[in-house]
Amino acid sequence: xxxxxxxxxxxxxxxxxxxxxxxxxxxxxxxxxxxxxxxxxxxxxxxxxxxxxxxxxxxxxxxxxxxxxxxxxxxxxxxxxxxxxxxxxxxxxxxxxxxxxxxxxxxxxxxxxxxxx
Amino acid sequence: xxxxxxxxxxxxxxxxxxxxxxxxxxxxxxxxxxxxxxxxxxxxxxxxxxxxxxxxxxxxxxxxxxxxxxxxxxxxxxxxxxxxxxxxxxxxxxxxxxxxxxxxxxxxx
Numbered sequence: 076x077x078x079x080x081x082x083x084x085x086x087x088x089x090x091x092x093x094x095x096x097x098x099x100x101x102x103x104x105x106x107x108x109x110x111x112x113x114x115x116x117x118x119x120x121x122x123x124x125x126x127x128x129x130x131x132x133x134x135x136x137x138x139x140x141x142x143x144x145x146x147x148x149x150x151x152x153x154x155x156x157x158x159x160x161x162x163x164x165x166x167x168x169x170x171x172x173x174x175x176x177x178x179x180x181x182x183x184x185x186x187x188x189x190x191x192x
Numbered sequence: 193x194x195x196x197x198x199x200x201x202x203x204x205x206x207x208x209x210x211x212x213x214x215x216x217x218x219x220x221x222x223x224x225x226x227x228x229x230x231x232x233x234x235x236x237x238x239x240x241x242x243x244x245x246x247x248x249x250x251x252x253x254x255x256x257x258x259x260x261x262x263x264x265x266x267x268x269x270x271x272x273x274x275x276x277x278x279x280x281x282x283x284x285x286x287x288x289x290x291x292x293x294x295x296x297x298x299x300x301x
Binding site: 108115117118119131165179181185 | 222223225229233234235236237240277287288289290291293
């Protein structure tokens with residue numbers, strides 16, 4: 076059974092399009108995250124939800140909008156895609172938020188490789 | 193903010209030992225993680241240190257000194273499959289997990 080899954084695995088699209096990436100976890104965790112990993116392999120937090128409440132919202136263009144319909148799902152919608160959005164997007168989950176000692180180990184999904192042409 | 197530094201690359205021979213250092217400067221420090229990431233794959237959890245000292249897990253050990261803002265990951269009896277990127281990550285009291293740029297370890301026969 077896949078613990079954290081993402082769809083699609085690959086996404087190739089034109090500049091200006093709107094796209095969504097979906098994430099689901101079956102670990103019973105309360106906290107979910109979106110990360111962006113650029114071509115230099117630097118992994119950067121974008122958003123985090125705890126019990127469907129947004130707790131981290133980093134300096135990300137407002138073209139990016141996360142949505143958490145329930146604790147097991149966290150989707151990422153991107154409007155008006157730009158060339159610089161090309162990256163691998165990782166979803167992750169943890170039992171509790173980062174900083175909650177003992178419950179904050181994060182488990183990552185397989186990633187979605189987004190290419191904007 | 194935070195500053196997390198680790199070497200960019202390291203190379204070692206199969207069967208050898210490699211130590212990857214990580215230094216950090218951050219406010220509200222809570223704990224330090226090490227993750228392994230093979231090329232084209234997701235990061236996977238290796239270790240977590242909250243208190244000072246050494247945590248050992250099989251061939252991998254991780255050390256933390258909170259007063260010095262320093263950690264290392266020790267990989268023993270290196271195998272070819274250990275060729276990967278190793279990410280040092282710091283958790284803070286504001287819920288954020290911040291990653292270093294990663295150290296690419298290449299194991300040679």
